[in-house]
Amino acid sequence: MFPKMSLQSMSLTSASKSAPVASGGGGGTEYDIDAYDGQTITEEGDLVSPGYPTPYSTSGDTSWSVTFEAPVGQTIQVTVTEFDTTNTWYQRGLTGYNAGSATPIVNKIYGSAVSNTGTFSGGTTLPIVFSSSGNEMTIVFDDWGASGTWKAEVAFV
Numbered sequence: 001m002f003p004k005m006s007l008q009s010m011s012l013t014s015a016s017k018s019a020p021v022a023s024g025g026g027g028g029t030e031y032d033i034d035a036y037d038g039q040t041i042t043e044e045g046d047l048v049s050p051g052y053p054t055p056y057s058t059s060g061d062t063s064w065s066v067t068f069e070a071p072v073g074q075t076i077q078v079t080v081t082e083f084d085t086t087n088t089w090y091q092r093g094l095t096g097y098n099a100g101s102a103t104p105i106v107n108k109i110y111g112s113a114v115s116n117t118g119t120f121s122g123g124t125t126l127p128i129v130f131s132s133s134g135n136e137m138t139i140v141f142d143d144w145g146a147s148g149t150w151k152a153e154v155a156f157v
Contacts, residue, residue, distance in 0.1 A: 028044065028045050028046065029043060029044070029045035029046070030045060030046045030048055030052075031045050031046065031047050031048065031066065031154075032048055032049075032050060032051070032052060033047055033048065033049065033050060033064045033066055033139075033141055034050035034051070034056075034064060036066045037064045037065065037066065038065060038066075039066060039067070040066075040067045040068075040069050041066060041067070041068050041069070041154075042068075042069050042070075044154055044155050044156050045154055046151055046152065046153055046154070047066060047078075047139060047151075047152045047154055048149075048150070048151045048152075049085075049141070049148065049149050049150045049151070050064070052149055052150075052151060053149060054149075055147050055148050055149050056147060056148065056149070057146075057147040058143045058144070058145060058146060058147070059145050060144070060145065061142070061144055062142065062143050062144070063140065063141070063142035063143075064140070064141050064142070065138055065139065065140045065141075066138070066139050067099075067136060067137070067138045067139075068136070068137050068138075068139065068154055069135060069136050070132075070135040070136070070156035071135065071156065072135055073135070074135055074156045074157060075131055075132045075133065075134065075135060075156070075157055076131065076132040076135070076136070076137040076154060076155070076156060076157075077129065077130075077131045077132075077154075077155045077156075077157050078096055078129070078130050078131070078137070078139065078152050078153070078154055079127045079128070079129045079152065079153040079155070080094065080109060080126060080127055080128040080129075080150065080151070080152045081126060081127050081151050081152065081153060082126070082149065082150055082151040083109060083111075083112070083126060083128075083148075083150045083151075084112045084148050084149055084150065085110065085111065085112060085143070085146050085147065085148030085149075085150065086112070086146045086147050086148055087110045087111065087143055087144070087146035087148070092108065092110055092142050092143050092144050092146070093108035093109050093110030093111075093141070093142070093143075094108065094109040094110070094139070094140070094141045094150060094152070095107070095108050095109065095139070095140055096130055096132070096137050096138065096139045096140070097137065097138045097139075097140065098132050098133050098134060098136070098137060099132075099134055099135075099136035099137070099138070105130050105131070105132065105137070106128070106130040109128060112148070131157070135156075139152070139154075
């Protein structure tokens with residue numbers, strides 16, 4: 001299992017933490033990473049930034065994690081289709097981990113594809129696609145005093 005991260009200070013202004021409610025958007029089920037923080041999801045859908053499509057805003061060290069679990073024999077493919085944050089620090093951002101591993105599948109995704117800042121796995125273009133080696137993946141998003149929106153399609157293949 002992925003090690004639990006400590007939170008030193010967290011303030012979220014666009015979405016308040018509440019019971020998880022998946023919404024059905026045009027692309028299927030939508031999972032807000034804030035509402036599903038620390039949980040395991042066993043269905044495909046879109047993982048989105050807190051309060052999406054309204055931009056989130058954080059102050060201090062903030063971190064969320066969600067684990068997706070596909071049926072045995074399948075892997076998980078994540079396609080980041082939108083990413084527009086004010087974070088330009090390479091140690092904060094969105095990444096994924098195979099079950100039981102502390103080594104990221106993909107380098108941190110941070111910055112803004114809209115204003116062409118930051119890095120997106122060696123480039124500045126979307127979409128970014130990464131996959132698990134097994135049937136579980138933990139997706140982590142951490143930030144420090146930034147704001148923005150992002151969206152990632154999660155499929156079992």
